[in-house]
Amino acid sequence: MTLFAADYPFLNVFWTMILFFAWVAWIWVLVIIVSDLFRRHDTSGWMKALWIIVLIVLPFLGVLFYLIANSQGMAERTAQQAQANKAQFADYVQSVATTGGPAAEIEKAKALLDSGAIDQAEFDALKAKALS
Numbered sequence: 001m002t003l004f005a006a007d008y009p010f011l012n013v014f015w016t017m018i019l020f021f022a023w024v025a026w027i028w029v030l031v032i033i034v035s036d037l038f039r040r041h042d043t044s045g046w047m048k049a050l051w052i053i054v055l056i057v058l059p060f061l062g063v064l065f066y067l068i069a070n071s072q073g074m075a076e077r078t079a080q081q082a083q084a085n086k087a088q089f090a091d092y093v094q095s096v097a098t099t100g101g102p103a104a105e106i107e108k109a110k111a112l113l114d115s116g117a118i119d120q121a122e123f124d125a126l127k128a129k130a131l132s
Contacts, residue, residue, distance in 0.1 A: 033066050036074050105130035
């Protein structure tokens with residue numbers, strides 16, 4: 001017996017897609033909970049192990065209990081992580097951003113020359129380096 005695509009009704013396809021989406025969403029929720037669990041610093045290793053066991057043995061109830069008990073803490077830790085990532089990115093961008101080109105470098109060298117930190121020969125060398 002040969003099965004064709006026409007032998008699988010549209011509602012069955014639709015139902016399969018819904019189940020697949022629910023399964024992917026369930027896996028995503030588990031990943032978020034486990035990552036939050038291991039990101040916590042206020043919980044002991046034994047408590048983390050207990051939560052993992054609960055998530056494995058009673059997955060639906062374990063997820064519901066974890067979300068009910070720790071939803072506020074999850075939101076705060078996620079916000080702190082996002083803020084830390086944003087600050088780190090801003091520091092990185094600022095560290096690799098251009099300094100204003102040759103004119104800014106010559107201006108800094110001129111300020112050093114005027115303050116007496118460097119002499120005319122060093123200023124000329126810095127100017128030549130900036131212009132090259």
